[in-house]
Amino acid sequence: xxxxxxxxxxxxxxxxxxxxxxxxxxxxxxxxxxxxxxxxxxxxxxxxxxxxxxxxxxxxxxxxxxxxxxxxxxxxxxxxxxxxxxxxxxxxxxxxxxxxxxxxxxxxxxxxxxxxxxxxxxxxxxxxxxxxxxxxxxxxxxxxxxxxxxxxxxxxxxxxxxxxxxxxxxxxxxxxxxxxxxxxxxxxxxxxxxxxx
Amino acid sequence: xxxxxxxxxxxxxxxxxxxxxxxxxxxxxxxxxxxxxxxxxxxxxxxxxxxxxxxxxxxxxxxxxxxxxxxxxxxxxxxxxxxxxxxxxxxxxxxxxxxxxxxxxxxxxxxxxxxxxxxxxxxxxxxxxxxxxxxxxxxxxxxxxxxxxxxxxxxxxxxxxxxxxxxxxxxxxxxxxxxxxxxxxxxxxxxxxxxxxxxxxxxxxxxxxxxxxxxxxxxxxxxxxxxxxxxxxxxxxxxxxxxxxxxxxxxxxxxxxxxxxxxxxxxxxxxxxxxxxxxxxxxxxxxxxxxxxxxxxxxxxxxxxxxxxxxxxxxxxxxxxxxxxxxxxxxxxxxxxxxxxxx
Numbered sequence: 001x002x003x004x005x006x007x008x009x010x011x012x013x014x015x016x017x018x019x020x021x022x023x024x025x026x027x028x029x030x031x032x033x034x035x036x037x038x039x040x041x042x043x044x045x046x047x048x049x050x051x052x053x054x055x056x057x058x059x060x061x062x063x064x065x066x067x068x069x070x071x072x073x074x075x076x077x078x079x080x081x082x083x084x085x086x087x088x089x090x091x092x093x094x095x096x097x098x099x100x101x102x103x104x105x106x107x108x109x110x111x112x113x114x115x116x117x118x119x120x121x122x123x124x125x126x127x128x129x130x131x132x133x134x135x136x137x138x139x140x141x142x143x144x145x146x147x148x149x150x151x152x153x154x155x156x157x158x159x160x161x162x163x164x165x166x167x168x169x170x171x172x173x174x175x176x177x178x179x180x181x182x183x184x185x186x187x188x189x190x191x192x193x194x195x196x197x
Numbered sequence: 198x199x200x201x202x203x204x205x206x207x208x209x210x211x212x213x214x215x216x217x218x219x220x221x222x223x224x225x226x227x228x229x230x231x232x233x234x235x236x237x238x239x240x241x242x243x244x245x246x247x248x249x250x251x252x253x254x255x256x257x258x259x260x261x262x263x264x265x266x267x268x269x270x271x272x273x274x275x276x277x278x279x280x281x282x283x284x285x286x287x288x289x290x291x292x293x294x295x296x297x298x299x300x301x302x303x304x305x306x307x308x309x310x311x312x313x314x315x316x317x318x319x320x321x322x323x324x325x326x327x328x329x330x331x332x333x334x335x336x337x338x339x340x341x342x343x344x345x346x347x348x349x350x351x352x353x354x355x356x357x358x359x360x361x362x363x364x365x366x367x368x369x370x371x372x373x374x375x376x377x378x379x380x381x382x383x384x385x386x387x388x389x390x391x392x393x394x395x396x397x398x399x400x401x402x403x404x405x406x407x408x409x410x411x412x413x414x415x416x417x418x419x420x421x422x423x424x425x426x427x428x429x430x431x432x433x434x435x436x437x438x439x440x441x442x443x444x445x446x447x448x449x450x451x452x453x454x455x456x457x458x459x460x461x462x463x464x465x466x467x468x469x470x471x472x473x474x475x476x477x478x479x480x481x482x483x484x485x486x487x488x489x490x491x492x493x494x495x496x497x498x499x500x501x502x503x504x505x506x507x508x509x510x511x512x513x514x515x516x517x518x519x520x521x522x523x524x525x526x527x528x529x530x531x532x533x534x535x536x537x538x539x540x
Contacts, residue, residue, distance in 0.1 A: 009459050016265065023261045035253050045256060052264045064459065119242070126246040145247035173208055176243065 004068035008059055019059075023052050026069070029147050030076045036142045037080045037135060051079045069149070070156035077139065077157065129179035137172035144169055198222045203233050207240045443517070443539045445480050452478060469523075478523035478533065506530040512539065 002010075002021070010018035030051055035044040054075055062071055130138065143149045143157065151169070155162040203226050209215045210223045227234050257263070445467055448454070452469040455477075459465050467480040505522035519539075521530045 012459060013457050016268075019268070020261060020265055023264055027256055027260055031256050032250055032253055041254050045260065048256070049260070049264050049267060053267055056268050122239075122242055123246050123249075126243050127252075130246070141247055145244065146250050170208075173243070177239070180239070180243075 005064050008062055008064065008068060011056070011059055019056060022055075022068075026072055027052070029069075030072060032146055033073060033076050033139065033142060034080050036138060036146070037077070038084065043083070047080050047083045048076075050083065051076045054079055066156070067153065070153045073143065073147070073149070073153075073157040074159065125180050125183050126176070128183060129176045132179050133172060133175055137168065137175060140165065140168045141172050141176075198226045200226075200230060200233055203227075203230075204236060207233075207236055208244075211237070211240050211244055443482055443512070445537045446540050447536050447538050449533065449536065452476075476523065476525050478521065478525060478530070480537065481518075481520040481522070482539075483518040483520065504530055506534055508534060510539070 002018075004022065004025070007018040007022045007025075011022065027048065031044060031048045034047050034051070035041070038044045038047065051072070055072055058075070062068065130141065133141070140154060140158070143154045144151075149157070151162045151165040154165045158165070160168075203210075203223055206215055206219065206223065210220065213220075215223065227237055443465070448469065451471050453472065455468040455470050457465065457467050465482040467482075469478045469480070470476065503522055503524055504527050505520060506527065507518055507520040510517050510519050519534070519537075521534050521537075523530065525533075
């Protein structure tokens with residue numbers, strides 16, 4: 001299987017089939033990122049198309065000494081932000097850690113998930129918590145867990161440091177867990193269950 | 198290990214990305230602490246949800262074909278220099294520079310254009326156009342002298358060259374060149390009539406390429422007749438990586454593109470061959486290369502009937518090195534260099 005770099009080189013020589021392979025290789029992951037950012041299918045697909053057109057037009061800018069995946073994901077993120085801004089859908093990828101997170105206490109009482117929620121309900125809670133996160137945290141988590149990118153790749157894609165990515169993932173997960181506990185606490189009160197201490 | 202410590206590493210533990218020792222410590226703690234056991238279960242469930250993409254609908258089956266169709270209607274690779282605003286402002290600026298700098302000299306001596314003086318690199322600095330030839334033929338002075346140049350006086354020259362304070366563009370052409378394939382239909386008969394003064398290629402180049410001002414100086418591969426080394430002033434940005442968008446255009450129809458080698462992140466090589474396959478020409482785009490380094494490379498390359506000619510090309514605020522080489526005459530390489538544009 002030809003490498004990304006080989007395919008980009010062939011594309012630059014005018015080999016359209018090489019770019020077609022690149023599209024097929026990356027369309028689902030690129031769409032995943034965009035869909036996570038927009039939440040709307042048609043909009044995400046339109047933006048996804050724009051991303052690949054942009055990639056084609058700017059392929060000469062791709063540094064073949066670096067990995068292709070972070071480069072295309074960076075274009076995907078930036079294109080999506082631009083598209084959403086045009087529609088006055090403000091999306092802020094704030095990577096300055098302005099999203100404050102209160103450090104949890106020394107001890108949690110997570111309760112027994114099986115006692116107060118069925119597994120699927122728990123998953124729904126987690127998804128809800130994920131959706132409540134700021135976009136920048138959602139994107140970092142999506143890249144990390146859904147695209148299986150390592151921290152360095154995420155850093156390259158988002159233009160931040162690897163250390164910043166590590167911090168962000170850690171804080172994102174803490175934030176998500178905090179939201180889960182909060183939701184569970186509320187539900188626990190409704191259900192008469194003991195929630196978070 | 199306490200609960201807090203475990204809490205900070207539980208994600209890594211679930212991802213199997215902790216050391217074996219830490220793994221054992223966490224495992225031991227989990228067996229003893231029901232609260233952390235719940236945290237562990239929650240974290241695993243979180244990971245499962247975070248990795249779950251089942252809620253993402255599939256793309257349309259014809260997505261790829263639609264993108265390819267769209268691309269077909271999109272103009273290909275505009276590139277950084279394609280920007281209309283940039284391009285036309287560049288043309289205008291270059292035209293003004295040419296008018297201001299060259300017209301007085303052309304009026305004074307139409308056949309002699311002192312390129313180095315008008316290079317845009319400052320009066321005391323020159324960027325080289327390097328010509329290397331395989332054999333030591335006689336030296337042909339191509340361009341008229343540069344009045345008042347101080348650099349040249351200090352530069353090593355060949356024995357029969359006068360130590361004059363002038364900058365001459367030197368061509369060390371082989372005594373015999375008929376064996377070289379002709380690409381442009383202008384095969385050299387001899388070094389003397391190869392490049393007549395009225396057909397100074399550099400002059401032509403500058404006149405024809407206002408949007409692409411080139412800073413030129415000829416060099417030979419023989420260090421003993423090298424012109425002064427050039428220094429670069431601070432006005433041009435040194436290009437670290439050649440962008441493949443800088444595609445040579447205006448290639449003579451006799452030459453066909455054989456291959457583009459972009460395997461190097463810093464170099465792009467375009468290989469051309471004549472229709473009969475006899476003449477082979479290579480156009481190499483490099484980042485700015487110091488003349489010393491360039492000369493060393495060319496000295497190595499200047500063997501076995503391969504001529505080479507390098508120029509520093511200033512495109513907007515970028516400066517790159519373009520090397521033309523091949524088993525053709527120096528004149529043909531020079532004409533090729535004067536003809537080729539980059540887009």
